[in-house]
Amino acid sequence: MSNDTQTIHDITNQDYKYGFVTDVEMEIAPKGLSENIVRLISNKKNEPEFLLEFRLKAYRHWLTMKQPKWQNVNFPEINYQDIIYYAAPKQKKKLESLDELDPEIRSTFEKLGISLDEQKKLSGVAVDAVFDSVSVATTFREKLGELGIIFCSFSEAVKNHPELVKKYLGSVVPYTDNYFAALNSAVFSDGSFCFIPKGVRCPMELSTYFRMNASETGQFERTLIIAEDKSYVSYLEGCTAPMRDKNQLHAAVVELVALDHATIKYSTVQNWYPGDKNGKGGIYNFVTKRGKCAGVSSKISWTQVETGSAITWKYPSCILYGDNSIGEFYSVAITNNWQQADTGTKMIHVGENTRSTVISKGISAGHGQNAYRGLIKIMKNATGARNYTQCDSLLLGNQCGAHTFPYIEVKNPTAKIEHEATTSKISEDQLFYLRQRGISSENAVSIIVNGFCKQVLKQLPMEFAVEAQKLLGVSLEGSVG
Amino acid sequence: MLEIKNLSVSVDNKQILNGLNLSVKAGEVHAIMGPNGSGKSTLAHILAGKPGYEIIGGEIIYQGKNLLAMEPELRACEGIFLAFQYPVEISGVNNLYFLKEAYNAIRRHRAEKALDAMDFLKLAKEKMKLVELNESFFNRNVNEGFSGGEKKRNEIFQMAILDPTLAILDETDSGLDIDALKTVASGVNHLRNEKKAIILVTHYQRLLDYIKPDFVHVLAQGKIIKSGDATLALRLEEEGYSWALEKENARA
Ligand SMILES: Nc1ncnc2c1ncn2[C@@H]1O[C@H](COP(=O)(O)OP(=O)(O)O)[C@@H](O)[C@H]1O
Ligand SMILES: [Mg+2]
Numbered sequence: 001m002s003n004d005t006q007t008i009h010d011i012t013n014q015d016y017k018y019g020f021v022t023d024v025e026m027e028i029a030p031k032g033l034s035e036n037i038v039r040l041i042s043n044k045k046n047e048p049e050f051l052l053e054f055r056l057k058a059y060r061h062w063l064t065m066k067q068p069k070w071q072n073v074n075f076p077e078i079n080y081q082d083i084i085y086y087a088a089p090k091q092k093k094k095l096e097s098l099d100e101l102d103p104e105i106r107s108t109f110e111k112l113g114i115s116l117d118e119q120k121k122l123s124g125v126a127v128d129a130v131f132d133s134v135s136v137a138t139t140f141r142e143k144l145g146e147l148g149i150i151f152c153s154f155s156e157a158v159k160n161h162p163e164l165v166k167k168y169l170g171s172v173v174p175y176t177d178n179y180f181a182a183l184n185s186a187v188f189s190d191g192s193f194c195f196i197p198k199g200v201r202c203p204m205e206l207s208t209y210f211r212m213n214a215s216e217t218g219q220f221e222r223t224l225i226i227a228e229d230k231s232y233v234s235y236l237e238g239c240t241a242p243m244r245d246k247n248q249l250h251a252a253v254v255e256l257v258a259l260d261h262a263t264i265k266y267s268t269v270q271n272w273y274p275g276d277k278n279g280k281g282g283i284y285n286f287v288t289k290r291g292k293c294a295g296v297s298s299k300i301s302w303t304q305v306e307t308g309s310a311i312t313w314k315y316p317s318c319i320l321y322g323d324n325s326i327g328e329f330y331s332v333a334i335t336n337n338w339q340q341a342d343t344g345t346k347m348i349h350v351g352e353n354t355r356s357t358v359i360s361k362g363i364s365a366g367h368g369q370n371a372y373r374g375l376i377k378i379m380k381n382a383t384g385a386r387n388y389t390q391c392d393s394l395l396l397g398n399q400c401g402a403h404t405f406p407y408i409e410v411k412n413p414t415a416k417i418e419h420e421a422t423t424s425k426i427s428e429d430q431l432f433y434l435r436q437r438g439i440s441s442e443n444a445v446s447i448i449v450n451g452f453c454k455q456v457l458k459q460l461p462m463e464f465a466v467e468a469q470k471l472l473g474v475s476l477e478g479s480v481g
Numbered sequence: 482m483l484e485i486k487n488l489s490v491s492v493d494n495k496q497i498l499n500g501l502n503l504s505v506k507a508g509e510v511h512a513i514m515g516p517n518g519s520g521k522s523t524l525a526h527i528l529a530g531k532p533g534y535e536i537i538g539g540e541i542i543y544q545g546k547n548l549l550a551m552e553p554e555l556r557a558c559e560g561i562f563l564a565f566q567y568p569v570e571i572s573g574v575n576n577l578y579f580l581k582e583a584y585n586a587i588r589r590h591r592a593e594k595a596l597d598a599m600d601f602l603k604l605a606k607e608k609m610k611l612v613e614l615n616e617s618f619f620n621r622n623v624n625e626g627f628s629g630g631e632k633k634r635n636e637i638f639q640m641a642i643l644d645p646t647l648a649i650l651d652e653t654d655s656g657l658d659i660d661a662l663k664t665v666a667s668g669v670n671h672l673r674n675e676k677k678a679i680i681l682v683t684h685y686q687r688l689l690d691y692i693k694p695d696f697v698h699v700l701a702q703g704k705i706i707k708s709g710d711a712t713l714a715l716r717l718e719e720e721g722y723s724w725a726l727e728k729e730n731a732r733a
Binding site: 427428429430432433434435436437438439440441443447448450451452453454455 | 533563572574583623
């Protein structure tokens, strides 16, 4: 092993620093999934009838489905009866203010660098903190309320704005969409909801922080974002989980709806526990994310930095329904050690003059396997549609892999589609150049990788960009050859 | 400062250096000349610690330490700088950011406080004048899309900032027009003082019109076959390397 390989090894094998467990009293449903469990979840949350119906229909549909097999990732059969579908921190009574939050939970988020103290917050980021699928705190709610912005947990939205939930839930990702979306629709316990009224530009970043704590639970949260005409919102999502020997399932659904001239920017920094260096444990991150550019000249932009999880399997997508609407997908996915990723996007061009841009950066190290899978679909009426796709892979070492699966379906002859793809190994000459200037090999790898990802990272809001850069470095500790 | 003793090096089972000796003291400027493919870049790479070479024999002592046992970044932190013959492009990495990381890595090694972005910018602006680059270079990616001459100036700019103890310039003069050549020379002369040493690898006498070397060596057949003062370079220019080689072979 050369020196460089050794260092890359050392860097890649850095410990996962979010791996601690919080000791709070939990209310936990028995293991397994049945109609009774679905009813129990709905009942616990005092849900209206329409939602129970939605869940039951989803559950019954799920029973008829089979887990898909086409993905380029491998994992043992999941026993869905061996998962806990509801776990919530016990709260004696309803919180009147953030001060009453369980100090253990508060300190968990503090440890993760997320302050739930509104007063102490310097930056303009409103946070919804989700702990084991249950939203425990939402900050800056009143300030946003003055503008008519609703930012709250999904459960609260069901209580306070049932008409909005009823109208939009499942409108972008129907429960019939896929296996995991059906499962989520049946058992989701909480998540974030946000609604930006006509003409309002949301003055701060809205952010949800997901934390998986209980063992053997699945996390099934549901996010719904609606941007009315001429509104704008930037939304951030971050996630971590403790280190566990057993794999844990995370099957979320995110739905975005952008009406006329509205813009939604959705950024994710995903850092779920990736498993240990031998591939034991880690999160299965099987998520359905889709946005609908329903209105004319609307825009949805996905940015994701995927560094965690044992398996990442997701395709944040855009349905470009409104004429002149725009879809964007910027992605960095890192797989190190035994991590696997099959990720990409779908851009469905329905309206005229719709445009989409896809920039994907895959980085593989150790035994990591990284696949980009993307579909560009131009429908019959999408006259003047355009897509640009750029898909670059970087290999660190000899045992990892990069794969590209582009699919293109064109039903309108005026479509213009460009696709560029590259695969390269991290260059010894670049590494040596940086080291010759005094930079340690760990930092050299991190600098080169950050450079490789720059097009994507610069899409992130400032607060997140810095975090993401550090994460890239840490995720790769130990990886060039 | 630097003592190379009986150094033999091979790459891909092909021997390149074969018992090379060289001694460099603080305050000295050494020029190393030699035909194409004689191993000049190999020697420069070995001093900087580039992986991929096999040391078959010999040793290198730098400031009393066993240089060959040191990682490349440690050598850099201990004052060794290599101006590359072919500087590599690094896309997406901001030139100034990269240089700040390098500068601060070296400062931390010396237990000095790292400079923040503002102070570093001040330093960079000052050193920039020396090489006549303009500030747009700060925000470009490392060597990306630079012309040959710009790459070389960028190397000298980095050298000016990192302020090395032993600078090795590998054909920094090749492919430069006369103005660029003067710039490079003034960068080197600026660095020159009694505490530092410089090794100039060059093909041409013309650089030595601007940087007066204390010693000139001819590297051929894997070793230094001839050493002398600045007049040796003039002689080589007139008579070619074959002259030096013939003498060496006649001796052998
Ligand atoms: N990686 C390598 N593999 C095989 N041969 C090499 C390699 N690097 C250099 N060489 C050979 O070593 C010899 C010396 O090269 P180099 O040090 O670059 O010479 P110079 O700088 O004096 O022109 C040349 O014959 C060159 O082809
Ligand atoms: Mg050379």
